Amino acid sequence: MRAIRSGFLQMLVFMRRDMMLSAACLAPVLAGLGIRFGIPFLEAVLTERFSRSAVLSPYYALIDIFFSMLSPAMFCFISAMVSLEEADEKTAAYLFVTPLGRKGYLAARFCLPAAAAFLVTAALLPVFGLSTRSLADILSLSAGGTLQGVIVALLIVAFSSNKLEGMAVAKLSSLLIFGAAVPFFLRQDAQYIMSPLPSFWIGKAVFEDTLVFMLPAFASSAVWIRFLLRRYLRKI
Amino acid sequence: MRLRSLILWDIRFQARYGFYFLYAVLTAIYVAVLSAVPEGGREKATAILIFSDPASMGLFFMGAIVLLEKSQRTPAALALSPVRAEEYIAAKVVSLSAISLAVAAVLAAAAGVGAGEHGIVKLHIVLPGTVMSSAVFTLLGIIIATRIGSLNQFVLWTVPVELVCFVPAILHLFRAAPAWLRYCPAAVCIDMVSGHAPSPTGVMTVMALTAVLFAAAKHCVLNMWAQMGGAKL
Numbered sequence: 001m002r003a004i005r006s007g008f009l010q011m012l013v014f015m016r017r018d019m020m021l022s023a024a025c026l027a028p029v030l031a032g033l034g035i036r037f038g039i040p041f042l043e044a045v046l047t048e049r050f051s052r053s054a055v056l057s058p059y060y061a062l063i064d065i066f067f068s069m070l071s072p073a074m075f076c077f078i079s080a081m082v083s084l085e086e087a088d089e090k091t092a093a094y095l096f097v098t099p100l101g102r103k104g105y106l107a108a109r110f111c112l113p114a115a116a117a118f119l120v121t122a123a124l125l126p127v128f129g130l131s132t133r134s135l136a137d138i139l140s141l142s143a144g145g146t147l148q149g150v151i152v153a154l155l156i157v158a159f160s161s162n163k164l165e166g167m168a169v170a171k172l173s174s175l176l177i178f179g180a181a182v183p184f185f186l187r188q189d190a191q192y193i194m195s196p197l198p199s200f201w202i203g204k205a206v207f208e209d210t211l212v213f214m215l216p217a218f219a220s221s222a223v224w225i226r227f228l229l230r231r232y233l234r235k236i
Numbered sequence: 237m238r239l240r241s242l243i244l245w246d247i248r249f250q251a252r253y254g255f256y257f258l259y260a261v262l263t264a265i266y267v268a269v270l271s272a273v274p275e276g277g278r279e280k281a282t283a284i285l286i287f288s289d290p291a292s293m294g295l296f297f298m299g300a301i302v303l304l305e306k307s308q309r310t311p312a313a314l315a316l317s318p319v320r321a322e323e324y325i326a327a328k329v330v331s332l333s334a335i336s337l338a339v340a341a342v343l344a345a346a347a348g349v350g351a352g353e354h355g356i357v358k359l360h361i362v363l364p365g366t367v368m369s370s371a372v373f374t375l376l377g378i379i380i381a382t383r384i385g386s387l388n389q390f391v392l393w394t395v396p397v398e399l400v401c402f403v404p405a406i407l408h409l410f411r412a413a414p415a416w417l418r419y420c421p422a423a424v425c426i427d428m429v430s431g432h433a434p435s436p437t438g439v440m441t442v443m444a445l446t447a448v449l450f451a452a453a454k455h456c457v458l459n460m461w462a463q464m465g466g467a468k469l
Contacts, residue, residue, distance in 0.1 A: 020388045023395075045412070081387050088307065162307075163387050164300040168258045171296065175265060185272070 003100040007108030011082050020078050028071040028120055032128030035067055039130060060130035061206045065180045068125055068141040069199075072117035072149025073177070077170065079113045080153035084166045087157070092236055102233065110153060118146040140214045144202040147221035148177060151198065154228035158235060183207040196220060238319060242327035247334070253304075255297075255335060259290065263339050267346045280409055282347035283430035287405060290339035291366050291429065294332045294374025295397065299390025301328075302381035306464065315461035321454045325378060333370040340366040340429070358431040365428025368442050372421060373401070375449035382456040421445045 015021040039056060046055040056063075086092040096102050121142040126133070133141070155173040160166040179197030183204045194200040201217035204210075250256065266285055273281045305311060314324060344362045376397055384390045401422045407413035408423035409430060417423050424438035 014386075015388070018386050018389045019392060023392050077391075078388055081391075085386065162253075162300075162304055164253045164297070164304045167297055167300040167387070168254050172258060172261065175262075 003098070004104045004107045004112070007095070007100050007104060008112045011079065011108065011113075014082055015078060024074050024078060027074055028124055031070055032067065032124050035063060035130065036128045039063060059184060062181055062184050062203070064125065064129045064131055064133070065141065065145075065199075065202055065206055066177065067128060068121050068145035069148050069177050069180075070145075071120045071124070072114065072146040073152060073174070074149075075113040075117040075120075076110070076149035076153035077156070079109050080156040080170075081163070081166065083109050083153075083157050084160065084163055087236060088162055096236075106229075110150060114146050114150050117149055118142050121145055136211060140205070140211055141202070144198065144205075144214060144217050144221075147218065147225070148199055148202070151221060151224045151228065152176065154225060154232060158228045158232040161235075179203065180206075198224065239323045239326060242319065242323055243330050246327045246331035249301075250331060250335070259293075259335055259339050262289065263342050266339075266343055270343065270347045278347050279430060282343055283409060283426055284406065286340045286343055286362070286366060286429045287369060287426050288402060290336040290343075291369035291425070292373040292398075292401070293336060294328070294370060295377040295380075295394055297332075298328070298374065298377025298381040299384060299387055299394070302378070302460075303384075303387060303390070306460075309464075311461050311464040315464060321457040321461070322450075324457055325375070325450065325453050328378060329371050329374045332374050333367050336366050336370040337363055344431070361428050361431050361433055365425055365434075368446070369425040369429060371446055372425070372442070372449060375446065375453045376401075378453040379449065379456050382453075382460040 012021060015024065039060070043054075043056040047053065083092065086095070092105065095105050100108065122138055125138050125142060129138075152170070152173045155176075156166050156169050160169045176197055177199050179194045179199035180203035182191050182194045182200055184207055191200070195216070198217045198221040201213050201220065205213035205217065266289075270278060270282055270285070340362060341359060344359060377394075380393045380397070381390060384393060404413060404417050404420050405422035405426040408417055408420070409426050413423070418427075418435075419438055419441050421442045424434050424442050427438070428434050
């Protein structure tokens, strides 16, 4: 446990040196302020300009989903980049033979940042969310967003062998979050083409206002994480 | 001749690290997304997509490109070779613009950007707009990338640049920006990307900005080379 704590603190030191730590703390709050005050203002401007009763407000729940994925995406992306640099410089292999070990390394680089992202999201969503939600909604959205962040981080480290490939995979994998928008825009059965994506089920749970749909979101996340973790561990 | 070789090597480098594959996949996804967008909003959606992705790929990827080159000690070799900083920068701008151009052409043609009564897509405006945007973003990427030590630092430094470039452009596209902002280079570029002919003043502004950024990028590249293996006495 001490080794995991040290491993996590070591990563925080790297992040502080790059000013990423302050950015990771500030960005969700700034984005939250932008959403909480900017989107309703924009809605007022757009409804007046286009003489419509609603332009953005039907999608407030979708904006909340994207906000719930923001902190996990940031925290996990930073962890993925640190891991990628460590894999690039071959320091990860050395860390595996220290008391930290493989499991400890994974806990320090992915589990602890994900846990921090979950807590931050659960704390910020009730403050900056645009639609009113119950405690169960907030906790499950935060958990879904966190799992999505972990999947993106694992995709980056599992499918790239250097920073450049990491950025390319990050670009492609960031598109996975848009699965959440599908139930809002595609009402026919064709929407189920996106069902392998956890974000699709998160979108479905919010759109249908039925928490049961979070179960396939968690189950598909588990499948993705298991597959990616195995590939990552085989690679390093 | 040297410039041609540098461009070809950059293209090979980008192909080896999957840029062409990545943008082939992204283009297919974007075309599918655009076909689902209602016709009324398709032109603006295409302009935003082209401006924020293929055109700005130089800004997104330059940190990783330069850091990878640094880790492979390429700048040290370049500093001692006859290659000039201008050629190094031009090769990056041209090779990345080529990808931007191809993706923008497919997206604009698929979405019918600027197609009027005759249904002719205004590629003669969209493509120069994409090249101009791509050059500006790539030069900004080089300026930032030569000064940073890690990818996280690069990502952090690109955020304010993206805000300054994207916010005025998107506000201008939706006619929600003050009139004077139409001379802002980002607004001129997105106007062209959306198939609207620019004013001569607008084009001059973008050209002037590109020249200033090119000079700044040259200064930054020379500094990087001096630190990485060239003489710094």
